[in-house]
Amino acid sequence: MKGSDPGWVRWVLITVALAFLAVMLVAPLAAVFMEAFGKGTRVYWRNVTDPATLSAMRLTLTAAAVSAPLNALFGLAAAWAVTRFEFPGRSLLVTLIDLPFAVSPVIAGLIFVAGFGSQTAFGGWLADHGLRVIFATPGIVLATLFVTFPFVARELIPLMQEQGSDDEQAAITLGASGWTTFRRITLPRIRLALVYGLILANARAIGEFGAVSVVSGHIRGVTNTLPLHVEILYNEYNFTGAFAVASLLALFALATIAAKNILEWRLRRAREEGDKS
């Protein structure tokens, strides 16, 4: 044990910390499920299987499914370029990757309205050719891509920097092709970190509210994601319905936390084994 703190200090601090976490974290989580089941399981089931809920779920899963491979591809490309080569503008690229974390989700939505809205020249031209971006699914996908693209890159860059490129250079020198080197040398060593980044990005893709809210136009059954559906039900004073949908998202959040912790444990173990060898 590292702490040499007196026993009473220890108990006071633990009590304060647990009380704070009980109020700030445990109570909200418990309340979601209490409110969702407040009118019994039959009402809960009806709320969860409501057609509007199911269509919102479909759109949310579509946005997440489109963003996952694009995030993986961008993260891999950016990490390879940044960690394997020196070039002017490298630190600018790294800074740009952090940008979505510094920008309010509302502004993240607004930039797509400014870029693709039908009031703009480009958006008007697209609309004339039958492609609506804002207040339609493409806008929701774009906003989701914006808020999720940093996650994979931010996990891969420090890891690949630390690992260095000696093994890859050896493989190339021995005549392996670039693709083989990547597949056989690089990918196995970054696999866990890649999955870790994808889990974080996926949680954000499913839960994003502000950015998606701005570009969606709130058309029920057409451009409604699960978080937006929560808002609509809540504003219609259908609180039990809102919390039923919210409980699905809360369950998903708990699954994300569990997956994240399992991966963190495996990453730590992989690193310890790497240190030993």
Added chain:
Amino acid sequence: MTGWPLPRRRYSILPGFGLTLGYASLYLSLIVLLPMAALASGVFRMSWAEFAAAAFDGRVVASYRLTLLCSLAAALINAVFGFIVAWCLVRYRFPGWRIIDAMVDLPFALPTAVSGIVLTALYAPNGWFGAPLARLGVKVAYTPLGIVAALVFIGLPFVVRMAAPAIEDLDAESEQAAASLGADRWQCFTRVQLPALAPALISGTAMAFARALGEYGSVIFIAGNMPMKTEITALVIITKLEQFDYAGASAVAAVMLAASFAMLLTINFLEWRSSSRHRSAG
């Protein structure tokens, strides 16, 4: 870097430079740079008078003040309690600490709309916390206090996750040295340990503050959204958009972006300073 004017990469035998950098740049241009440029061009087309009328109107300025003050209050509350939580999680072992450690990530994982409605339910006058507080004459939901409660929820993991590794790095030797030189536990904490933890604690608090400035989903349900009283800046932008006032929304967004970038630079500076101090000390 090879130096000006040679815009070429340093020689490397690894392939894929053009492909990966090209793809990453193209993707960033489409998803980030072009839409940002569209927003900026909209702002630059406005005259200064138009910009000021939209961005410094009384109602908008009231929202800046509210957003800043609530974010600051929430960040400071998190600095204190987040630090205590991190301290307990790192230094003490008690039943269930592993689950509690994992649960600290809940505000990151829970969609903001869910946190928004559940915090409102808890702090509403008939809620679990709202009812007893109402008997004491304290109103939380639909007042600035409610906004602070939501922002404390959202910001907590930033402080805990930044402070915990620094607490782990505290060495037992300096603690014992301070004790053998006659310092009591409190003196050792305030004179030896707290200064060592300060950079991480300040960075975490700054990150929680930066996140709070832009937060939307968890706040709008509990805020009540009364113009001049409980209307945050992010909501002002949405309101202007719903009135099809794209220029006005962009002007307010530009002010908010400037504040966010200032925070980003501050955080990077703090991290750079603490890491360079580490290097010179080590």
